[in-house]
Amino acid sequence: MRGSWLAVAIALADPDDGCLGAFDAEVPSDPSKQLAQALWTRECADCHGLSGAADGRSSATLEPRPPNFVDPCRPISDQWAARVILEGGASYNGSPAMRQHHALKGDPAVLAALVRIVQDFRATTACEPKPSAPAVTPAELD
Ligand code: HEC
Numbered sequence: 001m002r003g004s005w006l007a008v009a010i011a012l013a014d015p016d017d018g019c020l021g022a023f024d025a026e027v028p029s030d031p032s033k034q035l036a037q038a039l040w041t042r043e044c045a046d047c048h049g050l051s052g053a054a055d056g057r058s059s060a061t062l063e064p065r066p067p068n069f070v071d072p073c074r075p076i077s078d079q080w081a082a083r084v085i086l087e088g089g090a091s092y093n094g095s096p097a098m099r100q101h102h103a104l105k106g107d108p109a110v111l112a113a114l115v116r117i118v119q120d121f122r123a124t125t126a127c128e129p130k131p132s133a134p135a136v137t138p139a140e141l142d
Pocket of ligand 1: 039040043044045046048058062064065066076079080082083084085089093094095096097098099101114116118
């Protein structure tokens with residue numbers, strides 16, 4: 001974990017911080033949410049994108065690419081999100097680029113707020129089948 005969260009909290013209080021301002025103009029009042037949001041911007045957005053759309057600076061160079069959290073067709077559970085954040089991709093044969101964050105075990109409120117950030121990126125529109133992936137009809141399965 002780079003830097004201290006206290007320093008992050010102090011940085012958050014600075015209205016001139018361009019990076020955080022770009023993420024969200026409205027700073028939440030809950031300290032856990034503030035820390036989670038600062039953590040997202042500093043530690044996660046590079047790969048996952050500021051708005052979770054897998055369009056961060058490093059997204060394109062990763063193989064596999066990070067998942068697009070905005071996609072309504074691939075919902076994940078809170079439990080799965082928390083597990084991957086805590087234990088990292090290597091814990092389930094996923095990408096080791098997604099590191100473990102064991103330090104968050106001692107801060108369940110920040111972990112929960114981080115999970116909310118991830119979950120709230122998902123578009124509320126219905127999942128439409130993509131033209132490139134035609135639906136398989138029962139007849140085709142015979
Ligand atoms: C170095 C790039 C990188 C960073 C930094 C990073 N991630 Fe990831 N993340 C990934 C990749 C790649 C995956 C896909 C892992 C896999 O299943 O192969 C992933 C997977 C995930 C998943 C599981 C999503 C799913 O649909 O299964 C969650 C949740 C997640 N990351 C949240 C975070 C959070 C929160 C942070 C910051 C604390 C973070 N990530 C930091 C690259 C990154």
